[in-house]
Amino acid sequence: MEIEALHKLFLECSALSTDTRKIEKGSMFVAIKGEKFNANTFAAEALQKGASYVVIDDEAYYIDQRTILVKDGLNALQELAKYHRQFLNIPIISLTGSNGKTTTKELIHVVLSKKFKTKATVGNLNNHIGVPLTLLSFTQETEIGIVEMGANHQKEIAFLCEIAQPDYGYITNFGKAHLEGFGGVEGVIKGKSEMYSYLKSTDKIAFVNLDDVIQAEKTAEFKRFTFAKETTAVDVKIDAIEANPFVTVTYEATSIKSNLIGIYNANNLNAALAMGIYFKIPIVEIQEALEGYVPENNRSQLLTKGSNQIILDAYNANPSSMAAAIDNFLQLDLTNKYLILGDMFELGDESALEHKKLVQKLASQSEATCFFVGKAFYENQFSQDNIKFFETFDTFAAYFKSHLPSNASLLIKGSRGMALERTLELL
Incomplete structure (x- = not known):
């Protein structure tokens, strides 16, 4: 189907989705194949949930006139979006x-x-x-x-x-x-x-x-x-x-x-x-x-748990954002500071060096207690009273639960995959 014709059908719909869990009545569903799934198999489910049209790229899943067959579902989505952008202008x-x-x-x-x-x-x-x-x-x-x-x-x-x-x-x-x-x-x-x-x-x-x-x-x-x-x-x-x-x-x-x-x-x-x-x-x-504006979703949120004040910044992390967050935290006029830092992902060959740099950065300071969580940080472990290393979140949690801080200020930061917001449950 030509993109112009597909767009006319799209304008008839209430919304568009690539996820059958989010189907609205009167919407359009676009099936996109992934490495481990074939969304064409959900076309019938989308119609049952109230979709007006389903866009598929495998004719084996054709149902009736509400089914729109295209060469490639992802490409159709992208071209439809480009056409819609030009249409709205x-x-x-x-x-x-x-x-x-x-x-x-x-x-x-x-x-x-x-x-x-x-x-x-x-x-x-x-x-x-x-x-x-x-x-x-x-x-x-x-x-x-x-x-x-x-x-x-x-x-x-x-x-x-x-x-x-x-x-x-x-x-x-x-x-x-x-x-x-x-x-x-x-x-x-x-x-x-x-x-x-x-x-x-x-x-x-x-x-x-x-x-x-x-x-x-x-x-x-x-x-x-x-x-x-x-x-x-x-x-x-x-x-x-x-x-x-x-x-x-x-x-x-x-x-x-x-x-x-x-x-x-x-x-x-x-x-x-x-x-x-x-x-x-x-x-x-x-x-x-x-x-x-109030931040949410684990992005630089200021929270209170008991007697502790927490800066939760656990949505994501990379060497630049981690260093900036640490520098900011250390310069704040606070007492009894704790840093809970999780591994940073997607750094490739630079991962070992960047994790080492952050450990060295904090090894020279004595004003905060540092907990490093994750395998990459753990590779740099050494013995120092105010710095501790944990290979997994579970080993950190076991220690932390028996050494809970009070009247403290905590910075919690790590990559999304570390899910360090779980620390809040321990407090």
Whole structure:
């Protein structure tokens, strides 16, 4: 079936899904084959649950006129999303980066929603399936779309840009994330910068933090709207940044006191502030939006358990974000500090070295008790009163339950696979 015809059927539907567990009545289901499953087998179930149409790429699962046969389900989803994006023809803001993508996306969303009917990526649906699903969630009522893009190898951002065709782009930072797929930090810079290449080739606009020297250089020759604290010749000049523990940024005598912990969140706030200024949202409304945003999903949350105060940042971790979180925690004016740090994944050949660096970083300090959890950290074990190593979460839990802190401040951070939020149950 031609994409135009498929799109007409899509417009008749209430929603689109690739997961039969999320089928709505009157929706469209697109079957996508995976390495370990064949979603075509769920076509009949989708119709039984109320789907108006099912898109399949295996004629053996054809049911009736409600079944749409295509050559490839994933390709059909991506092409449908691209067509829908062109059909709506609304401004699209895309963002990527090593750290802070999802938080920044949420901040941009709450700011722009003060003036526009805005829709954004839900959660972190930011890959070759998530980006199309995000675009297809936009409707004719949507005035601005915000699309988060994730990547773990070269050419992925370029591919996602061809689908989303952003009018504006923002890169949070270049850090030590997904080193295995990108082939090192230089590979990360090259891969994430594919967004800049797209914006330049299409004469679109980049939002740029000019305090980041690499990004300043990469965007010097094309359209950009800039912000910075240290650099003076910018469109939005940040006057001051504080973090103790919540981040406050000041712009033209307006202090924005956020619910975000960690100085590393300052540029996430600054980016959303700059976009609000660009889209002519009054500063008082920008302030209201940013001060009203409360993080969730294990992202820099401040929690209290008994007599203990906890910074829970266990959604994800890489060497850059881990180092930033540690530095911020150690500089806070707190007593009885504990660091519970889990292994970082997807670092490839750099894994052993990066875990060793973090252990060495903390071995020289005496103000905090450090618990390293996971096999990669365990490889660096040594004996020191304030530093302990555990190969698994279970061995850590067994020790921790019999040595529970009180009146303490704890930072809990690790990669998603470590699920260090389980520590809360121990407290």
